[in-house]
Amino acid sequence: MQDQPSSEPARWGDLTTRIVSGLAIAVVGIAAIWAGGPWFEMLAIFVAGLMIWELWSMIDPDRPVPALILGVLTSTLVSGQLTIDTSPGLLLFLIVPAIGFALSRRMGLMFAIYALGIQLAAWGLASFRNELGLVWIVWIVGIVVISDVFGYFAGRTLGGPKFWPRISPKKTWSGTIAGWVGAACLAFIFMISTDAGPMLILLSVLTCFAGQMGDIAESALKRRVGVKDSSDLIPGHGGVLDRFDALLGATLFMLAVTVLSYFTGLSF
Structure with a gap:
């Protein structure tokens, strides 16, 4: 789900910067995922706070103080929830939305x-790492990464009809479908490496699509507020929200699947 092809320099002009920044992110992410426990939790907590800061800064850029306060409060609440680990405590995640709603103009x-x-996704991702282990957090993150990589190169190479031009005018159907293909390929690798059944292929494609919708949702938000990137924290990628919007969508989808599985007894 990526850009329409244009001239050769414009098409690949940002590739070097994206690769260097992407590698730096990958090193930190892989180390935290591998270590698990408090290390991965700290990363999720920190990133969640940055996302809330970016979110407020996009919506109300003239008031930076609430952005900082809400960002710190978010990290505190996600940290607290991961510590107490009780479902009723998830109600604490209503605090930041309520304060932001009250303060917003x-x-x-x-x-x-x-x-x-954002808060649910950060908590969910850390919980998945703690409860499901390394293999399946690698699967979730891998779905998002491979979708982005396949979509980037397919979209910029093949181009073609746009996916949702009113919301994200540079995204193409070729990139979207390439992401699904990448997700299915990754699912096949996990099928032959674990005890997962064929249902994993469908689940992987749906998770990929949820990630793509997370990307579209953030594009719609940026279009609404009139900004190109959520921030300039990550060279070549924009902000933290720009980089992890798809992971938000994928994680929220898997949280919904987990809840559905718990209450229905269905096995995915």
Whole structure:
């Protein structure tokens, strides 16, 4: 789900910067995923706080103080929830959305919904690492990464019809479908390496699509507020939200699948 091809220099002009920044992110991410426990939790907590800071800064850039306060409060609440590890404690995640909604001068509901999703995704991702172990957190992250890589190169090489031009005018169907193919290929690798059944292929493609919708949702938000990137923290990638919007969507989808599985007894 990537850009339409244009001239050769424009098409690949940002590739070097993206690769260097991407490698730096990968090193930190892989180390935290491998270590697990408090190390991965700290990364999830830190990134969640940065996302909330970026979210407020996009919506209300003239008031930086609430952005900092809400970012720190988010990290505190996610950290606390991971410590107490009780389902009723998830109600604490309503605090930041409620405060943001009350303080906002515009798009308060948008902030509240997005902030709730960010907190749930950060908590969910850390919980998946703790409860499901290394293999399946690698699967979730791998789905997002391979979708992005396949989509980037297929979209910029093949181009073609745009996926949702009103929301994200540079995304193409070729990149979208390439992401699904990449997710299916990764699922096949995990099938032959674990005891997972064929259902994993469908689940992987759906998780990939959820990640793509996370990307689209952030594009819609940026289009609404009139910014190109959520911030300039990551050279070649924009902000933390820009880099991890797909992971937000994929993680929230898997949280929904987990809840559905728990209450219905269905096995995925």
